[in-house]
Amino acid sequence: xxxxxxxxxxxxxxxxxxxxxxxxxxxxxxxxxxxxxxxxxxxxxxxxxxxxxxxxxxxxxxxxxxxxxxxxxxxxxxxxxxxxxxxxxxxxxxxxxxxxxxxxxxxxxxxxxxxxxxxxxxxxxxxxxxxxxxxxxxxxxxxxxxxxxxxxxxxxxxxxxxxxxxxxxxxxxxxxxxxxxxxxxxxxxxxxxxxxxxxxxxxxxxxxxxxxxxxxxxxxxxxxxxxxxxxxxxxxxxxxxxxxxxxxxxxxxxxxxxxxxxxxxxxxxxxxxxxxxxxxxxxxxxxxxxxxxxxxxxxxxxxxxxxxxxxxxxxxxxxxxxxxxxxxxxxxxxxxxxxxxxxxxxxxxxxxxxxxxxxxxxxxxxxxxxxxxxxxxxxxxxxxxxxxxxxxxxxxxxxxxxxxxxxxxxxxxxxxxxxxxxxxxxxxxxxxxxxxxxxxxxxxxxxxxxxxxxxxxxxxxxxxxxxxxxxxxxxxxxxxxxx
Amino acid sequence: xxxxxxxxxxxxxxxxxxxxxxxxxxxxxxxxxxxxxxxxxxxxxxxxxxxxxxxxxxxxxxxxxxxxxxxxxxxxxxxxxxxxxxxxxxxxxxxxxxxxxxxxxxxxxxxxxxxxxxxxxxxxxxxxxxxxxxxxxxxxxxxxxxxxxxxxxxxxxxxxxxxxxxxxxxxxxxxxxxxxxxxxxxxxxxxxxxxxxxxxxxxxxxxxxxxxxxxxxxxxxxxxxxxxxxxxxxxxxxxxxxxxxxxxxxxxxxxxxxxxxxxxxxxxxxxxxxxxxxxxxxxxxxxxxxxxxxxxxxxxxxxxxxxxxxxxxxxxxxxxxxxxxxxxxxxxxxxxxxxxxxxxxxxxxxxxxxxxxxxxxxxxxxxxxxxxxxxxxxxxxxxxxxxxxx
Numbered sequence: 093x094x095x096x097x098x099x100x101x102x103x104x105x106x107x108x109x110x111x112x113x114x115x116x117x118x119x120x121x122x123x124x125x126x127x128x129x130x131x132x133x134x135x136x137x138x139x140x141x142x143x144x145x146x147x148x149x150x151x152x153x154x155x156x157x158x159x160x161x162x163x164x165x166x167x168x169x170x171x172x173x174x175x176x177x178x179x180x181x182x183x184x185x186x187x188x189x190x191x192x193x194x195x196x197x198x199x200x201x202x203x204x205x206x207x208x209x210x211x212x213x214x215x216x217x218x219x220x221x222x223x224x225x226x227x228x229x230x231x232x233x234x235x236x237x238x239x240x241x242x243x244x245x246x247x248x249x250x251x252x253x254x255x256x257x258x259x260x261x262x263x264x265x266x267x268x269x270x271x272x273x274x275x276x277x278x279x280x281x282x283x284x285x286x287x288x289x290x291x292x293x294x295x296x297x298x299x300x301x302x303x304x305x306x307x308x309x310x311x312x313x314x315x316x317x318x319x320x321x322x323x324x325x326x327x328x329x330x331x332x333x334x335x336x337x338x339x340x341x342x343x344x345x346x347x348x349x350x351x352x353x354x355x356x357x358x359x360x361x362x363x364x365x366x367x368x369x370x371x372x373x374x375x376x377x378x379x380x381x382x383x384x385x386x387x388x389x390x391x392x393x394x395x396x397x398x399x400x401x402x403x404x405x406x407x408x409x410x411x412x413x414x415x416x417x418x419x420x421x422x423x424x425x426x427x428x429x430x431x432x433x434x435x436x437x438x439x440x441x442x443x444x445x446x447x448x449x450x451x452x453x454x455x456x457x458x459x460x461x462x463x464x465x466x467x468x469x470x471x472x473x474x475x476x477x478x479x480x481x482x483x484x485x486x487x488x489x490x491x492x493x494x495x496x497x498x499x500x501x502x503x504x505x506x507x508x509x510x511x512x513x514x515x516x517x518x519x520x521x522x523x524x525x526x527x528x529x530x531x532x533x534x535x536x537x538x539x540x541x542x543x544x545x546x547x548x549x550x551x552x553x554x555x556x557x558x559x560x561x562x563x564x565x566x567x568x569x570x571x572x573x574x575x
Numbered sequence: 576x577x578x579x580x581x582x583x584x585x586x587x588x589x590x591x592x593x594x595x596x597x598x599x600x601x602x603x604x605x606x607x608x609x610x611x612x613x614x615x616x617x618x619x620x621x622x623x624x625x626x627x628x629x630x631x632x633x634x635x636x637x638x639x640x641x642x643x644x645x646x647x648x649x650x651x652x653x654x655x656x657x658x659x660x661x662x663x664x665x666x667x668x669x670x671x672x673x674x675x676x677x678x679x680x681x682x683x684x685x686x687x688x689x690x691x692x693x694x695x696x697x698x699x700x701x702x703x704x705x706x707x708x709x710x711x712x713x714x715x716x717x718x719x720x721x722x723x724x725x726x727x728x729x730x731x732x733x734x735x736x737x738x739x740x741x742x743x744x745x746x747x748x749x750x751x752x753x754x755x756x757x758x759x760x761x762x763x764x765x766x767x768x769x770x771x772x773x774x775x776x777x778x779x780x781x782x783x784x785x786x787x788x789x790x791x792x793x794x795x796x797x798x799x800x801x802x803x804x805x806x807x808x809x810x811x812x813x814x815x816x817x818x819x820x821x822x823x824x825x826x827x828x829x830x831x832x833x834x835x836x837x838x839x840x841x842x843x844x845x846x847x848x849x850x851x852x853x854x855x856x857x858x859x860x861x862x863x864x865x866x867x868x869x870x871x872x873x874x875x876x877x878x879x880x881x882x883x884x885x886x887x888x889x890x891x892x893x894x895x896x897x898x899x900x901x902x903x904x905x906x907x908x909x910x911x912x913x914x915x916x917x918x919x920x921x922x923x924x925x926x927x928x929x930x931x932x933x934x935x936x937x938x939x940x941x942x943x944x945x946x947x948x949x950x951x952x953x954x955x956x957x958x959x960x961x962x963x964x965x
């Protein structure tokens with residue numbers, strides 16, 4: 093089930109909300125667990141068993157590891173950890189990377205092993221990573237063992253973030269599983285957030301996605317620079333609005349049930365460096381890799397050479413996490429190199445440009461633009477690598493982007509989607525949020541009334557339009573679904 | 576202030592929930608529709624629920640379609656979406672473009688591989704009938720996207736019909752009748768429907784004239800026909816691709832003269848080409864009853880049947896065989912001035928042997944010409960042309 097479908101909006105959501113709030117408080121986790129399992133089984137009637145297995149394995153290992161830590165004999169602790177890691181990574185590796193491995197072995201050794209052709213279980217990357225965060229944090233003593241399998245199951249399977257994140261660490265949610273605040277403030281905030289996310293996905297992401305779809309099907313030999321750039325920008329916008337929209341819906345839904353998740357996106361396209369970009373994009377993933385891979389590898393504690401190595405490893409894995417294809421590894425590596433260079437010397441250069449402390453508004457303005465342009469161009473190029481899975485086609489696409497040529501179809505797409513792009517680009521910045529915050533801080537009754545009118549009419553407009561586009565569009569992809 | 580915020584959030588919360596709940600109730604209580612007139616398609620009804628459909632996921636994916644198809648106020652939502660597209664400056668919705676003066680253009684793709692195959696089938700067929708002393712003519716009629724291209728806003732890449740025509744002209748040579756010239760000459764007239772992919776009767780008339788001039792036959796002047804508007808509410812196939820789009824409807828005309836008015840139609844429904852036409856009841860060329868339905872273009876010859884015969888009062892012993900798609904339906908009546916019998920075969924439904932059919936016709940009539948007429952997109956993509964060689 094996708095959040096932007098009528099099935100979810102009209103059938104599933106109101107029914108679950110009803111059940112949740114009518115039931116006694118101690119039944120709430122159970123209701124969430126069963127409805128989340130139903131939600132998952134709806135999309136994966138068979139693979140839901142796999143998720144149940146994963147829940148059971150990690151729940152059992154949690155108790156095992158916890159009792160081993162508390163017992164006098166801690167000899168086997170590393171063994172349990174290793175086994176658990178193998179189990180989790182094994183499941184993930186088999187279902188997601190099985191054919192990738194086979195293809196590469198075939199290519200390397202000339203063998204002709206046949207592919208397994210196993211369909212990818214939806215959300216496996218997300219729930220596996222969540223489970224691993226629990227086990228590792230348990231081992232580190234950062235969280236307490238979860239002995240209630242319903243509560244634990246709720247953590248793993250919670251439908252708001254099951255399919256597409258954010259990757260919620262057990263730490264974040266540990267207390268909330270036992271006790272959370274369900275009041276009108278949270279529910280209203282959740283509804284607002286959900287509607288905004290819905291609009292981002294259905295109104296913006298799906299529509300700019302059609303532009304990318306159109307351009308990516310052009311033979312790249314005939315592509316003009318205009319079309320190439322238009323396509324790249326379209327994908328850049330699509331992936332942001334699709335993914336952050338989904339995260340917004342997840343966070344909003346969580347709020348409706350009383351959960352507070354961490355933010356996953358903070359206007360990443362306003363970043364002034366790639367380092368900053370990765371503190372604002374898919375924050376939960378970056379945090380996960382930092383906590384559970386980078387820091388265990390040593391982070392920056394063993395000198396520059398080791399740090400460089402660590403960064404490369406972490407980013408190759410980050411790339412690979414996104415998909416079982418080499419272009420994703422290249423994508424990760426691309427960022428690794430830039431991040432290393434930024435750490436080494438680029439960041440100092442950028443700081444000089446970042447004259448936010450400067451007095452002159454003009455230097456501030458141009459400095460800002462230069463920084464953002466630097467970041468955005470690198471990001472847009474990265475999305476080209478990300479979007480094209482046949483790696484050998486990437487260089488020709490990038491080549492098409494050089495120059496000033498234009499073609500009729502590109503001009504047509506630009507004309508046809510100009511307003512949409514402008515709206516999307518503005519919506520990607522902090523401008524709308526700043527305006528809203530400014531209105532919110534108005535103390536007077538008049539200011540409040542104005543804000544309320546704008547807010548309610550805006551929300552209703554977005555909701556109505558989203559339903560219309562959801563109903564009438566035959567095009568409703570979800571880019572991060574391969575995870 | 577705090578209390579105010581509390582009430583505000585209360586209203587927001589209940590408001591959001593109530594909207595969803597009301598939707599849910601409405602969708603459950605209101606009866607499901609089976610067909611959408613506006614979108615011209617059947618709507619998904621409640622899917623079968625059993626262990627198989629659940630395990631395979633079929634129930635769920637059909638339910639998703641069901642939920643969307645049966646959502647309350649579906650027509651309103653579809654219309655709203657189309658208005659939204661228009662408002663934001665888009666010129667297409669992924670299935671069709673909207674152009675100037677209310678013209679809608681369907682988005683099509685040409686299957687180049689199939690075009691190559693079809694060209695080779697036509698060539699072989701040409702050889703086969705030339706052995707029997709007949710002449711083949713192939714007319715690939717360009718669609719409005721080709722002739723009225725400047726009515727599109729901007730210059731989107733459309734299916735390249737010029738490539739189709741070139742391919743046919745090159746391989747068929749004299750046998751190919753290129754109608755682009757004559758249609759371009761009259762492009763400022765109402766020769767294509769605005770909301771449908773067909774040409775109008777007027778457009779078909781110009782096609783008829785060109786074909787007759789290539790065959791050395793006579794075509795009457797336009798002024799010799801009585802022009803009658805039979806409908807002004809036609810919303811065709813392209814409209815269905817942007818259902819609910821706020822645009823004017825098309826007019827359907829028929830052109831009458833003595834021969835057309837007094838011609839009759841016989842329809843062979845079996846598709847095997849063996850029914851005796853003499854035993855089939857005659858009916859009118861034009862199907863009045865279709866004008867009250869959505870598919871008004873079926874007014875011409877009642878739609879598409881495997882094999883039909885038009886009998887003209889012009890008793891000159893000559894017959895014409897047309898192998899066609901629906902573009903020929905408003906064209907065939909014009910031939911009643913020149914032929915006593917006009918046979919039309921639709922290869923999608925016809926399962927007989929064309930060469931045998933030709934022999935049958937020749938028993939009583941003088942048959943010299945076979946006309947293959949499709950629109951340029953269809954002639955490229957149609958998978959039934961192989962049956963020419965059955």
